[in-house]
Amino acid sequence: MICFVIALKKEAEELLKRAENLKEFNLADKPCYSCTLKGKEVIIAISGIGKVSAALTTQLLIDKYNPDFVFNFGTCGGMNNSVEILNYYLIDKCCQFDFDLRQLDGVPLGYIQEYNTVYFDTYTKGLDFLKTSRVASADRFTNDVNDINSINEIGCSLRDMEAGAIAQVCTSNNVPLVMIKGISDVYGNGTAQEQFYQNLMTVGKGFPDIILKALDVICK
DSSP: OEEEEESOHHHHHHHHHTOEEEEEEEETTEEEEEEEETTEEEEEEEOOSSHHHHHHHHHHHHHHHOOSEEEEEEEEEEOSTTSOTTOEEEEEEEEETTOOOHHHHOOOTTOBGGGTBSOEEOOOTTOTTSEEEEEEEOSOOOOOHHHHHHHHHTTOSEEESSHHHHHHHHHHHTOOEEEEEEEEEETTSSOHHHHHHHHHHHHHHHHHHHHHHHHHHHTO
16 A cells, blocks of 8 residues: 655646546545555545645554555755756655754754654665655745755755655654655746746646656565
C-alpha cells in the first residue's frame, strides 16, 4: 500500500487520469481516491494547503492504512539559480523555516529539539534518474526578501507549504517518504504568484510519467 498526500487536486488530476478502479471518498473532510497504479493499491489524498492540513492528512493515512510508503508530489518555488523552472527534483531533505527558536534557545533556524535536527530525511534509494534538492516549508506564500534569504541560508533551494510537516510525521511514524517537486516559479523571474498560476497546469501534466517511474523503483 502506498499513500499519496497532495496539496491541490489540480496537481493530482493528471495522475488520477492514469488510475484504475478509481473510487472517491472522504477522510476527515479531505477528498480521497482509492485506486491502482502500476498494479499497486494506492490511496490518493488531497490535503489542502499548509503544514497543519498536510500533517493531519498524513497521520490519518498512516493510522488507517499503515502504508509501506508515503508519497508526496506537487509544485514548489525555486529560491536560486541552482534549480530550473518546469523541472522536477527528488527531495532528499526537508525542513521548516518558519520554526524559529533562535532568540529563545540559541538554536539554528528550523531546529526542532525533540528530533535534534533541522532536516528530515526522505527515501531516495534507486531514484537517481532525478536530480536532488532540499525544500524548506512555511505556512506562507510570499516573495519577501527576508524569507528568500532565510531559505538560502538554511541550505535549501526550494520552498513549499507542506513538505516539512509531512516529513516530520513520517519520521515520527518510521514510514518512508518519497517526495518529488516540480518547479512552478523561481525567485527573480517575476512575481511568484504570476509564475505559479501560469505554470501550475504545465508542471502538473509532467508528473504522471515521473511518478509512475518512481513507483516501478520503490515497488520492486
